Amino acid sequence: MAGPDLDPEQLDRYSRHIIMDDVGPEGQAALLDASVLVVGAGGLGSPVLQYLAAAGVGTIGVADHDVVERSNLQRQVVHGDSDVGRPKVESAAEFVRELNPDATVEVHETAVSPETVADLVDGYDFVVDASDNFPTRFLLNDYCTLAGVPFSHGAIYRFEGQVTTFTGEGPCYRCLFPEAPPEGAVPDCATTGVLGVLPGTIGTIQATETVKYFVDVGESLDGRMVVYDAAEMSFEEVTVRPNPDCRICGDDPIDSVADVEYSESCAVRAD
């Protein structure tokens, strides 16, 4: 195979990757060729963006429709005090560009909806779900699974995090949770609070999984969900098996996300 085309600055910048047998110049070139969409530039998205940018992921899309609030800064580490009031995608993009000029940032200041999801996701090699609500999570699962786009799932609650990877080879998120909880049953960070460093741990695992996917090394979390408890400092591993009755990845899948109402339970309509 022809040697990857890394310039002298890149050979220097990525030297600690390049000298690793399991990454090497080929692995680094794969990262530089990669395009990743990060949905959510918040608590999870921040470390994801930081490490993907540092690792040299060549194209990084960032989708978010919120502006930075001061209460975000306790955990959303790509934004600074002077960014309060700015769109999150702007300060996140600035952070990435400052960290690594190799990364081309694509800014999507929009909510992910059934209408926008195809335009957002299509063209990316991998998606990181760093969003903060069930409708977006179910929509991303359904769209990515049906379209065959691998993605990382990470979610947090107070001291606990759930993280896994769906490559399309194994189960999907709905195999584990067919429907979302009723509204308010599992409250969000704004309601319950969240330990600021928690998304750092979970987001960093998501970034790890993303980098491993492109370098093609190790074992992915496909088929396993890690449940992390920062208070107990424990990592549990839950096996996730494909559900043949799953309406997204099972034997009789739906045709498109148009068959799902992405509000409240996010239930798939019966045939």
Next chain:
Amino acid sequence: MHWRLFATLAETAGDTEVEVDVDAGATVGDAFDALLETYPALEDEVLDEDGDLYEHVRLLHEGRDPFSEEDGFETVLEDGDELALFPPVSGG
């Protein structure tokens, strides 16, 4: 029998790890009933109006879904088996 509870369910119970007393030869259903007997407040969070486990709550027996891979609530437990009950979380 040993239960592990996560997120909102652990908060409702006030415990992440729970031991329940069940007889030898007990089933997942027996251990589940014993759990709800110990923590009646959990019932509203895990059972729908028909008394079925909510679609969004996952029950695992030794890391497996007893409903798709074993005999559901009839699955017979062995000494030292671990059961887990958890909801999805959405924060980011």
